[in-house]
Amino acid sequence: MKCSFITAIVILIGLVSGLVGAGQAIAQSAPVEVARSLGGASLKGTASARLWGKKLYDAELWTASGGTFDQREPFALTLRYAHAFSADLLARTSVKEIVRVEGGRLSDHGALEQRLRRCLVDVAKGVRVTGVSQGPDRASLFVNGRKTCTLTYPRLRDRFFGIWLAPTSRDARSASRLKGHS
Structure with missing residues (x-):
């Protein structure tokens, strides 16, 4: 007993x-860049990405309202890296994931990969990268609160953020958790 x-x-x-x-x-x-971009930011969900049991990053999805996540409304996705990665690797991997999620060919997104290479920086453990959606074709990227660039590309919101949020993302359960679903 x-x-x-x-x-x-x-x-x-x-x-x-x-x-x-x-x-x-x-x-x-909310991180400062999220609070400035979204006003009264609300944390929608969190998830962690792992590869072979090793944590790659923690992700947070922030919205401008506390309601149901709607990708057409303003939002921000923050990644806190657990390891170092080069900007080239991040850009190349992002484009490969876009192709995997939506289909198509790598060669179709060469311009996007080049833009990402100019926006992204080499990251180390603890570095925070935030993407803020600014409409269907536009997003701003921040590194540790400092704006690095604004990207424009056809269907950028769905393509780029789809890496983490699409039902066909590499980790559909994490995508669901980020959007506030258990």
Whole structure:
């Protein structure tokens, strides 16, 4: 009987800690570039990307309102990197993922890859990169709160942010969690 009571207490403490942690994530304040871009930003969801068990980054989706996520409304996606990656690798991988998500050929997106190479920077552990959607064909990129560029490209919102948010993204469960679905 004593073991069962102790086990129940440990489980209860774990549940309460998890709920407190979840509340903190929801109440966390938006990065400065998100707050400036969206006004009263609301954290919609979070997810982490892993490859072979190794964390690559943590992602947060921010919206201008607390309602259901609508990709046509203003939003920002923030990635906090857990490892170093070169700007070239980030640009090349982004275009490969766009092609994987929507179909087509790599050669169809050479101009986008070049624009991404000019916008992105080499990242190290802890670097925060934020993309802010500014309509169907436009987005601004920020690194640790500093604007690096504004991109324009046909269907950029769906293509670029689709890497993380499309139902056909590499991790559909994470895409769903980012959009606020369990």
